[in-house]
Amino acid sequence: xxxxxxxxxxxxxxxxxxxxxxxxxxxxxxxxxxxxxxxxxxxxxxxxxxxxxxxxxxxxxxxxxxxxxxxxxxxxxxxxxxxxxxxxxxxxxxxxxxxxxxxxxxxxxxxxxxxxxxxxxxxxxxxxxxxxxxxxxxxxxxxxxxxxxxxxxxxxxxxxxxxxxxxxxxxxxxxxxxxxxxxxxxxxxxxxxxxxxxxxxxxxxxxxxxxxxxxxxxxxxxxxxxxxxxxxxxxxxxxxxxxxxxxxxxxxxxxxxxxxxxxxxxxxxxxxxxxxxxxxxxxxxxxxxxxxxxxxxxxxxxxxxxxxxxxxxxxxxxxxxxxxxxxxxxxxxxxxxxxxxxxxxxxxxxxxxxxxxxxxxxxxxxxxxxxxxxxxxxxxxxxxxxxxxxxxxxxxxxxxxxxxxxxxxxxxxxxxxxxxxxxxxxxxxxxxxxxxxxxxxxxxxxxxxxxxxxxxxxxxxxxxxxxxxxxxxxxxxxxxxxxxxxxxxxxxxxxxxxxxxxxxxxxxxxxxxxxxxxxxxxxxxxxxxxxxxxxxxxxxxxxxxxxxxxxxxxxxxxxxxxxxxxxxxxxxxxxxxxxxxxxxxxxxxxxxxxxxxxxxxxxxxxxxxxxxxxxxxxxxxxxxxxxxxxxxxxxxxxxxxxxxxxxxxxxxxxxxxxxxxxxxxxxxxxxxxxxxxxxxxxxxxxxxxxxxxxxxxxxxxxxxxxxxxxxxxxxxxxxxxxxxxxxxxxxxxxxxxxxxxxxxxxxxxxxxxxxxxxxxxxxxxxxxxxxxxxxxxxxxxxxxxxxxxxxxxxxxxxxxxxxxxxxxxxxxxxxxxxxxxxxxxxxxxxxxxxxxxxxxxxxxxxxxxxxxxxxxxxxxxxxxxxxxxxxxxxxxxxxxxxxxxxxxxxxxxxxxxxxxxxxxxxxxxxxxxxxxxxxxxxxxxxxxxxxxxxxxxxxxxxxxxxxxxxxxxxxxxxxxxxxxxxxxxx
Numbered sequence: 001x002x003x004x005x006x007x008x009x010x011x012x013x014x015x016x017x018x019x020x021x022x023x024x025x026x027x028x029x030x031x032x033x034x035x036x037x038x039x040x041x042x043x044x045x046x047x048x049x050x051x052x053x054x055x056x057x058x059x060x061x062x063x064x065x066x067x068x069x070x071x072x073x074x075x076x077x078x079x080x081x082x083x084x085x086x087x088x089x090x091x092x093x094x095x096x097x098x099x100x101x102x103x104x105x106x107x108x109x110x111x112x113x114x115x116x117x118x119x120x121x122x123x124x125x126x127x128x129x130x131x132x133x134x135x136x137x138x139x140x141x142x143x144x145x146x147x148x149x150x151x152x153x154x155x156x157x158x159x160x161x162x163x164x165x166x167x168x169x170x171x172x173x174x175x176x177x178x179x180x181x182x183x184x185x186x187x188x189x190x191x192x193x194x195x196x197x198x199x200x201x202x203x204x205x206x207x208x209x210x211x212x213x214x215x216x217x218x219x220x221x222x223x224x225x226x227x228x229x230x231x232x233x234x235x236x237x238x239x240x241x242x243x244x245x246x247x248x249x250x251x252x253x254x255x256x257x258x259x260x261x262x263x264x265x266x267x268x269x270x271x272x273x274x275x276x277x278x279x280x281x282x283x284x285x286x287x288x289x290x291x292x293x294x295x296x297x298x299x300x301x302x303x304x305x306x307x308x309x310x311x312x313x314x315x316x317x318x319x320x321x322x323x324x325x326x327x328x329x330x331x332x333x334x335x336x337x338x339x340x341x342x343x344x345x346x347x348x349x350x351x352x353x354x355x356x357x358x359x360x361x362x363x364x365x366x367x368x369x370x371x372x373x374x375x376x377x378x379x380x381x382x383x384x385x386x387x388x389x390x391x392x393x394x395x396x397x398x399x400x401x402x403x404x405x406x407x408x409x410x411x412x413x414x415x416x417x418x419x420x421x422x423x424x425x426x427x428x429x430x431x432x433x434x435x436x437x438x439x440x441x442x443x444x445x446x447x448x449x450x451x452x453x454x455x456x457x458x459x460x461x462x463x464x465x466x467x468x469x470x471x472x473x474x475x476x477x478x479x480x481x482x483x484x485x486x487x488x489x490x491x492x493x494x495x496x497x498x499x500x501x502x503x504x505x506x507x508x509x510x511x512x513x514x515x516x517x518x519x520x521x522x523x524x525x526x527x528x529x530x531x532x533x534x535x536x537x538x539x540x541x542x543x544x545x546x547x548x549x550x551x552x553x554x555x556x557x558x559x560x561x562x563x564x565x566x567x568x569x570x571x572x573x574x575x576x577x578x579x580x581x582x583x584x585x586x587x588x589x590x591x592x593x594x595x596x597x598x599x600x601x602x603x604x605x606x607x608x609x610x611x612x613x614x615x616x617x618x619x620x621x622x623x624x625x626x627x628x629x630x631x632x633x634x635x636x637x638x639x640x641x642x643x644x645x646x647x648x649x650x651x652x653x654x655x656x657x658x659x660x661x662x663x664x665x666x667x668x669x670x671x672x673x674x675x676x677x678x679x680x681x682x683x684x685x686x687x688x689x690x691x692x693x694x695x696x697x698x699x700x701x702x703x704x705x706x707x708x709x710x711x712x713x714x715x716x717x718x719x720x721x722x723x724x725x726x727x728x729x730x731x732x733x734x735x736x737x738x739x740x741x742x743x744x745x746x747x748x749x750x751x752x753x754x755x756x757x758x759x760x761x762x763x764x765x766x767x768x769x770x771x772x773x774x775x776x777x778x779x780x781x782x783x784x785x786x787x788x789x790x791x792x793x794x795x796x797x798x799x800x801x802x803x804x805x806x807x808x809x810x811x812x813x814x815x816x817x818x819x820x821x822x823x824x825x826x827x828x829x830x831x832x833x834x835x836x837x838x839x840x841x842x843x844x845x846x847x848x849x850x851x852x853x854x855x856x857x858x859x860x861x862x863x864x865x866x867x868x869x870x871x872x873x874x875x876x877x878x879x880x881x882x883x884x885x886x887x888x889x890x891x892x893x894x895x896x897x898x899x900x901x902x903x904x905x906x907x908x909x910x911x912x913x914x915x916x917x918x919x920x921x922x923x924x925x926x927x928x929x930x931x932x933x934x935x936x937x938x939x940x941x942x943x944x945x946x947x948x949x950x951x952x953x954x955x956x957x958x959x960x961x962x963x964x965x966x967x968x969x970x
Contacts (some may be wrong), residue, residue, distance in 0.1 A: 010339055011613050012043035013394060013854045013861060014776075015093055015783045019621060019801050020049045021057045023842045026081045033081075035810045037088040037428055038817060039844075039853025043339065045093040045783065047621065048071075050328070053102045053548045057801055058621065059095075060344065061102025061311060064109070065325040069558045082337040091339035093372070096329055097347035098116045098355065101127075104310025106177035111312065115142060116179035118223035118287030120231050126321045128303035128313040133456055133858035138301055140224055145296035146176055155280060158270045160290075161280065162188070162263050167246030171283070171289075179678040182238050184285035184378045187278070188262055189214045195258035206252040206529035213244050222374040223287055226401055243604050251336050287566050293718070298450045305348065307445035317350040322358060331368050334389045340372030342395060346531045347377065347490045347562035350555050353388055353492075360390040374615055378587040385611060386504070393614025396783060397587035400617050403774055404477075404582060405595025405896050406880060407634040407767045413593035417805075419644035420579040423651070430577050430591040435518070437576070438484040440458030440713065441783060446569060449560050454479055456553045460533065463546060465531050467925065478515070479557075485514035489562040493534065495551035500535055508534050574624065575712035575849050577674040582633035582682075585624055594637070597897070601868035604882075607867050616780035618771055619788050623803065626785075631771060632764030636678070638900040639759070644755050647677050647781030653749045657735035659728040667728035674710055679704060681763075684757050686838045694740040701737070702730045704795045758907075763900040765791070765909045766835055766961050769846055769897035770880070773962045776850040777884065779866055789847050790840025807843070816845050826938025830960040834910045842909075842960075849935055850964065853891075860886045871953065873919030878902060879953060881921060892932065892957050892965040894921070916954035933964040940968065 016036050018029060029044065036044065048059035051069045059069065068078055110123040115484050118124065118140055131140055147154045154173075156162060161172045162180070162761050169180035169188065180188075193210050200207045220237055221230035248255050268276035272308075283290065291299070303313030316322045332338040341359070346352040356373070373391040381399045386390075395891065412777065421427055442450045454476035461467040462675055465684030491504035512531045516524055532538075534557065538550050574584040583590040593890040595603075607614065619626035636643045651673060658666040680701065689697065706726055716722035741746045745754065768791070776782045787794075787804035790812065794800040816839050819829050833842040842891040854861050864886040871879035878901075881894045896902055902911035932951070937959035940950055956963050 006370050007221065008340070008372045008392065009370045010091065010369075011862070011940065012045075012093060012340065012781050013858055014040070014042045014090060014851055015348055015615065015781060016041040016043075016753070017045040017047070017620070017783060017785045018426060019047045019057075020059060020069075020072045021073040021801075022055065023024065024801055025818050026077040030081050030084045031078075032806060033084040033090065035806065035813065037090060038813060039548070039789065039848055040855055041090065041784070042851075042855065042857075043091040043093050045342070046095060048095050048097050048384075050097075053105050053107055056866055057798065058733065060097055060100075060305075061104065062097050063102050063107045065101075066869070068490040068494070077619045078337065078360045086336075093342055093374070094329070094332070095334070096326075096524065097344045097695075098278070098314070098316045098325060099345045100305040100311045102310060103312045105175060113177050113445075115144075115288045116144075117183055117234065117285070118181070119872075120223040120234050121219065121287075122231060122235060123857075125318060126314055126324070128315050130301040130452055130845050133299070133301040134451060135299055136388045139291060140287065143291055143296070143300050144178075144288045144300060145291045145300060146173065147290055149290050151290055155276050155283075156268075156270070156273050158268060160279065160283070162282070164188075164249075164259055164263060167242035167244070167249065178286075178288070180282065181223070182220055182234075182241065182945070183222075183285050184282045185239050186214050186217050187215070187282055187285075188266060189263040191265070192255065192258045195261055196254050206248060206255055209244065209248055209791055210255065213241050213248070216519075217241055237899075263708065297445050297447045297719075298451075301452075301806060302828040303449070303559070305345070306567055307441075308604070313348065315350065316355055320391035322355075326359070326751040329367050330362055333363055333371060336367075340374070340392075343373060343375045343391075344818075347374050348533045348559060350559060351494065351496070352490055353386065354799035356389050356391060372613070376540050378489050378651060380587065381490050381589065386492050386501070386503075387610070393611035393780070396617035396780070397620075399584070399607070399614065399775075399780060400623070401585055402600055403616075403618065403771050403778075404585065404630055405592070406597065406600050406774075408580065409595030409629065409898050411636040412640050415640040415644075416580055416593070419640060419647070420674065423644075423647055423674050425577075428577055428579070430573070430579075433577055434569055434573050435484050437572040437713075438564050439480060441564055441568045441572065442483065444713075444719065446560070446564060449563070450476065450480060450483075452505075453553070453557060453560060456549070456556065457530070460546075460549060460553060461491035461529065462540065463549075470526055470529065473656050474522070474526055475530075478519075478522065478530055481515040481519050481528055482511050482527065483557075483561050483564050484568075485511045486561045486565065487511060487514075489565045490558045491561075493536065493558065495518060495536060495554035496943065498536055505535060526942055535886040569904075570624075571711050572713055575708045576714060578671055578672065579632065580623070580631040581675060581678050583632070586620075586622055597877075598650060598868070600880070601882065604778050605866055605868075611821060612863065614780050615783045616778060617783040617785075618774045618775055619785040619792075620783075621797060622787070623800070624796045625679075625682060626792050626800060627771065627788060628764065628768050628791050629679075629793050629795065631767035632682045633678055634767055635760045635763040635900055636681070637762070638898055646752060647674065648659050649752055650677060650749060653752070654732070654736050657732050659731060661724060663730075667710070667715075667725055668705075668732055669715065669912050672705070672712075672715075672729065673732075673869070675708060676701070676705060676736075679795065680736075680753075681757055681760055683795060685793065686791060687759060689740060689743065691741045691743050694737065694743065697740070698734055698737045700795065700799055702733045705729050707734055707796065711722065755770055759900065762903055762907070762909050766896065766899040766903065766911075767844075769843060769909075769962050770899070771794055772843060772846055772965065773850060773893065773895055774855070774880070776847070777861075777964060779861075779864075779892070782851075782854075784847065789844050790842060791838075808961070812839070812841050812844055813848065814850060816841060826934075826936075827959045830937045831910075834908065836959060837909045845960070853935060853964070857889045859890045860891065862883060864889070870922035870930070872922045873916075873950075873953075875902070875916055875953070878924075879919065879921075890967040891935075892921070893963075894951070894953065895962045896957070899961075910959075911956045913954040916952065916957065918944075919953045921951045921956075931968045933968045934959070935964040935966055936960040937963060941965065 015493055020368045049069050050062045051064035051067050051074045052059050053061045053063055101108060110126055113123050114121040129142060149170055160172060163170050163172055169185045172177040184793055221234045265277050268279055305311035314321055316325060349355050374392050374393055374395050376395045377385060385394055406899050454472060457475045458472045461470045482809050487510055492505050493500050493504050512527050516527050534554055550806060577590050661667055709729060715725045723960040739745050739750055833845050864884045867883040869883055878896050878898055880897050883892050902915050904912055941955055
């Protein structure tokens with residue numbers, strides 16, 4: 001936390017994430033507010049809801065930052081939602097998108113203006129466009145890789161059609177409607193003028209008017225004139241000309257008739273290639289160049305969100321862009337409709353630190369106080385969040401991975417690795433895989449971005465006689481190797497203000513050392529040159545222009561390392577290294593097998609000191625699998641022998657369902673098959689399925705496997721789909737799951753799979769309750785993803801964005817609250833919920849009780865201390881416990897870990913109390929006299945003269961698998 005930043009007075013005690021879209025609107029959210037309040041939620045956590053492309057299911061493709069998405073709701077409905085939240089003493093955390101905008105369709109007015117007017121557009125500086133790219137034919141143009149085939153074929157097939165309406169010309173290509181530049185439109189208008197002159201008197205008003213319009217357009221300032229006066233004049237005259245053309249169209253039948261004939265001639269005739277020459281001339285004069293979508297990676301000249309062509313980067317580092325993209329959001333903050341902000345992908349920004357400073361400054365200026373801000377910063381390993389950032393913390397991926405590691409047995413790593421290696425038939429080195437995949441991304445999806453960097457570096461080297469002999473190729477190769485060796489998503493070097501933190505220096509030095517070691521045949525001097533540029537070790541005699549060039553390179557370099565890491569690791573390596581896929585999570589390190597309790601405690605204590613208001617998350621819209629799926633897959637590390645034997649057996653049974661490729665290789669590969677079995681183990685439903693539900697499960701798993709194999713980019717990909725492989729994988733999934741569609745799965749596979757899955761499901765439910773209670777009681781702000789207050793076995797998006805059955809959850813919560821308010825004994829209630837654990841009420845009960853405790857004791861959870869508690873006895877390694885106190889209230893949290901061996905052979909998730917015989921809490925650092933009352937069981941433990949030391953675990957956990965002990969009033 002920045003030393004100069006004061007924590008906001010208003011911060012959430014918990015958050016509940018809703019994914020807004022046309023199927024979940026403001027009106028729907030208003031109806032959910034009473035339910036969320038009864039659950040105990042503090043703040044609604046909203047996905048982006050500014051205007052996005054029509055039909056957007058996620059809201060990250062914003063097209064207008066100045067208005068709400070009409071598909072989600074109106075201004076009045078948003079105000080009503082804010083009032084409903086206030087009436088229930090709840091706040092709102094809004095996810096905002098400062099890095100990019102949606103440009104995939106014809107609904108972004110800023111982008112369309114750029115396409116129409118090029119560098120002279122008022123909005124040209126808003127987007128991160130290279131107007132002088134390496135390819136000279138693209139000078140002053142934006143490459144638009146939207147065509148489904150080569151330009152010439154698309155043109156001569158008649159797929160590009162000129163149109164005219166409301167005073168403006170457009171080019172239509174399927175769903176795309178692109179503007180035609182004012183100057184090139186005169187080619188068409190001259191033809192219209194000639195046709196009209198054949199039928200009208202030379203002094204006819206309509207003819208004179210059109211001549212005047214054409215002359216005005218021909219004398220517009222050229223689009224390479226970007227001075228303020230020329231830009232204003234061009235914009236003004238262009239608007240006036242369109243109005244005049246629209247009026248002429250409305251008034252003149254001759255104009256309409258001539259226009260129709262001209263457009264027919266310009267649009268050409270299929271089968272007559274030369275008839276398209278005039279249309280090609282017009283398209284060559286645009287501020288964009290249409291291209292086959294496959295050329296995007298090599299030649300695209302605007303910064304994108306990762307490698308997604310439909311999301312263009314915006315330059316919020318420019319004051320006018322910041323205000324244009326944030327004024328409406330800041331208005332919502334100032335009016336009290338939004339209480340906090342979640343910042344999407346800050347690593348994509350030119351200068352994240354300065355952006356966050358500007359944002360907080362504007363929030364304070366307009367709202368009169370600091371605002372709660374959480375950043376979607378992905379931290380790797382022990383990487384800290386930059387301390388200079390004026391934020392409350394992160395969105396919690398680092399917490400997710402530390403927490404998940406608690407439920408993976410570190411002692412099983414060698415055996416699980418051997419099982420994986422033997423199953424796939426080869427050794428997989430994770431760290432080398434990451435390096436190779438990051439390199440691949442820079443040769444495929446992000447090659448254009450690397451080319452831009454290499455060109456900038458080449459200009460720098462050419463201006464220095466000591467380095468001018470470095471070739472463009474050698475610089476590009478060295479840059480690729482450096483980025484592929486980068487240990488973190490990005491650094492935050494401020495090249496404009498000359499600041500390099502010790503952490504950033506260490507990351508750069510490490511990347512350079514690794515790149516040198518991997519490239520012994522490359523001269524070390526080129527890597528030393530890159531290191532010195534990145535660490536601001538520049539010559540003292542640089543001119544102001546040269547320093548600006550150096551700084552721009554450093555800042556652009558930092559914008560690229562994050563996308564390479566994300567695409568190379570999260571979206572590629574994580575679908576290839578399938579040893580234990582519950583570890584393959586955003587910000588995770590699959591090579592790190594499990595987290596010991598002592599290590600977890602140390603990490604929590606460090607985090608609570610620096611970032612006590614960071615989110616504690618377990619599932620998000622971006623996680624690779626839900627928290628409950630992950631909790632199940634963790635269990636496999638507790639049963640390596642049974643797991644290894646099972647997957648070998650399943651592979652033998654299901655070999656008959658595999659097809660052979662043209663080369664004779666079985667599909668799917670053993671690696672993809674191994675992923676499928678883990679995924680099926682995690683996603684299999686708790687209750688028997690109807691044929692319809694089984695069919696839907698099959699379809700979900702087919703979609704998941706297609707995404708996983710295409711993201712892996714080994715046998716198929718999104719860019720170059722291998723339909724043979726894709727279809728064979730779909731067929732394999734369908735054939736394996738076919739018996740389930742009867743509603744009574746049978747056959748050799750299910751006879752082997754179901755008993756093992758039942759064991760995993762029970763232990764996974766125990767894991768889920770344990771991780772949920774830790775999320776709710778560790779320092780930080782617990783975040784609940786929509787629907788996951790009960791069991792949810794969703795996979796990666798879009799599977800995790802399916803509609804949530806809130807009516808079911810509302811009814812379940814109502815029943816629990818009714819029983820809590822009745823005469824039923826708390827211990828009996830807890831036991832009954834555990835006995836019927838399959839319906840998910842046990843998780844809902846846990847959440848409701850802990851969320852209300854947080855609301856009742858806010859200071860305990862905001863600033864209360866955190867003291868790890870040990871255990872002693874035979875099962876001590878299976879206990880995670882800690883004490884929290886704010887001086888007035890004290891609690892002790894006790895949960896089991898590695899619970900498979902704790903569960904018996906029955907169908908429950910509550911270990912028999914006898915398994916805890918001889919295991920008790922160990923002495924805390926200071927006496928903590930009781931008595932204590934179990935929040936979930938209601939049981940009273942200990943007495944006033946004794947602390948918790950020696951409290952038997954069997955007594956603490958006899959009614960419910962996890963527990964929070966609250967010190968009772970004396």
